[in-house]
Amino acid sequence: MLVIDEDCLRLIFEELCDDRCTMYSCLLVNRLWCEAVVPVLWKDPWKFLNDLKDFKRDEQFLNTILLHLSKESRNNLTSRDDINKYINIPQQQQTPLFNYINFIKYIRKKYQCLNVKNVCHQFFYDCTFKYILEQEVYKLLISKCASLKFLDITDMKYPLHEYSGATTNLSCIKELQCKSCDSEELFYGLSKICNSIEKLCVSYTSSNPGLAELIETQNNLKYVKILVNTNAKKIMKWEDKCQMIDQAIIKHSNKLIYLDIPIESISLSFYINLFPQLINLQTFILDGNMLCDTKLENQLLFSSSYSKLQVIHLDCVSFFTAKRLIQNTVQNLQIIWTNNICFDTEDQSKNFIRIIYQNCPYLKYVKFLLKGQYFEEIEQLLKICKFLEGLYIDVDHRINNYLNGDELLDILIRFAPNSLYKLQLNYCEFETKSFNSFFIEWKKRKSLWLYLNNINIKSDNDFKIEFIDLIKKYKDEKVIKICELNEKFNFINDYIEL
Structure with missing residues (x-):
């Protein structure tokens, strides 16, 4: 009988971590498998909560957490009648099978999505209790x-930096999610502990010198995602109130390898x-945040060479803007994904395809919009981009x-290169026989991933039945x-970069 050691099992289970049913089944194989699966499941347990409003799972999760409470915490909770009214706090320490808390590497704000009132099956509950x-x-x-x-402190009201173990256990945080209006004191506290954050996601709503300090003190910030409140310009003047945060981010600009950001006229x-x-x-x-403001975008300055x-x-x-970015990439682009590019003329849509194939010979995935029957440009794209794996043509x-x-x-x-095997088409019209001929020729290639949206198939018969039979064949x-x-x-959803 083949025996797999625990290290190999964990590597396998890491790959299966999102397949909940398979992971649960593996728990029951034997003790060795169980001991290898549990740390993987509990690394990020929050993602298994509130699935189809399964509050039973939420309740079980909370009860498991409560089993790990210290005697002091249990006494603090059980001494309050308003808490005992809603939930049963363990009176004495029950030893769980594993030290589940020790496996957790992600603290998500989803804990508040547990929503104590649902766990306790009450419509109303005391906010103090919560x-x-x-x-x-x-x-x-x-x-x-x-x-x-990973740590999410969005709307956090608790002084995490003051808790026992914070100096050690928060010092290794690699990813932080927050709002710029979160507790200034919490940001200041974290800035003295967390200096190894690599990924930062900020929802901008207001000024916060504490957040600016936290960003300033990072040693290896590489990934930044910025979300901007669309009402921000109504409640503040950006240039005056967010300048400290802006300057803190700019300080790390030459280290950033990932940036997700909206364009806002106020900044x-x-x-x-x-x-x-x-x-x-x-x-x-x-x-572009639906601004489509060409005069604004014309003022943007980009690097002469990305x-x-x-x-992108x-x-x-x-x-x-799209043209300038692509032309400044020194032919290294592998993915170009576009939605709602603002073309002033139909010819710009045609020219955009030309700009892509003239500047991106190593392209693997591309999505663009057609405003005309630009078959010659598509042909050139297929001829030049010989590494193309996925093509999405929106019409x-x-x-x-x-x-x-x-x-x-x-x-x-x-003309499609042999590497192409993912195809997505929107608003196209076909005859069934054309698809049949296409599939016959595609037999010589890698199996096709085909996505068809809003298509029209011309047929004398019931095209749905005829087409479905063709696909099945x-x-x-x-x-x-x-x-x-x-x-x-x-x-494109299988690309983690996006």
Whole structure:
């Protein structure tokens, strides 16, 4: 009988960590498997909570947490009648099978999504009770979670930095999620403990010198995601109140390899100072935030060379901004993903495809919008981008109605590189026989991942039955691996960069 040691088992289970059913089954195999699975499941237990409002699981999770409370914490809770009324606190220490708390590496704000009133099956509950119970739980987590990697302090009301074990257990935090309006004192406290944060996600709503101090003191900040309250310009003047936070982020600009940020007119100087210094950026996610303000974007300054940039995701930016970014990437781009690029003319849509294939010979994934039947440009893209794996063609149906899908399929068969196997098409019109011919030719290639949204199939018969039968036939023959007719599906979703 083949015996696998515990280290190998854990590596396997790490790969299966999102497959809850399989992981639960593995718990029951034997003691060795159980001891290997439990640390993986409890590394980030929050992701298994509130699945389909399964509050039974929430209750079990909270009860398991409470089993680890210290005698002092239990006494503090059980001495209060208002708490005993809602939840049964263990009267004496019951020894769990494992020290589950010690395995936790992520503290997510999802704990508040447990919502004590649901766990206790009450419609109303005392806010004081909720505060005291959560405080004891956070004290437990901070003191016992020895290898924390992720911390979410959004709307946090507790002085985590003052809890026992904070100096040691919070010092290894690699990822922080917060709001700029969170507790200033908490930020100041964390700035003295957490200096190894690599990933930062901030929801900007107001000024906070404590947050600026925390960002300033980081030694290896590489990933930054900024969310901006769309009402921010109504409640503050950005330039005056967020300047400290802006300057703290700019200080790390030449170290950043990932930036996800919206463009806001109220903070233009921030971008003008930040963008040219992003010399090591590898992933750039830029959201125009529906401003479509060409005059504003024309004032933006970019680096003359983003030599390491490999991924750009552009949403609601102007053609001019997209063009400048792509042309400054020194031919290293592997993913270009665009939504709602603001084209002033139909020709700009055509020129955009040309800019892509002229500057991105090593492209692997691309999504662009067509405002015309630009088959010659698509052909050139397929010829030049010989490493292309995924192609998403979106069609502006307000102009084209439907793209001639039959001609597109013919071009794909004749010119697509052998590396291409993921294809997503939106607002195209086909004849069933064209798909049949396409699949016959595709037999020589890697199994196809096909996503079709808002398509029109011309047929004398019931095209749905005919097309479904066709798909089934070629799935059975392994020509097609995946075929989805739902626009919610998107082949780029398996790319963690986005």
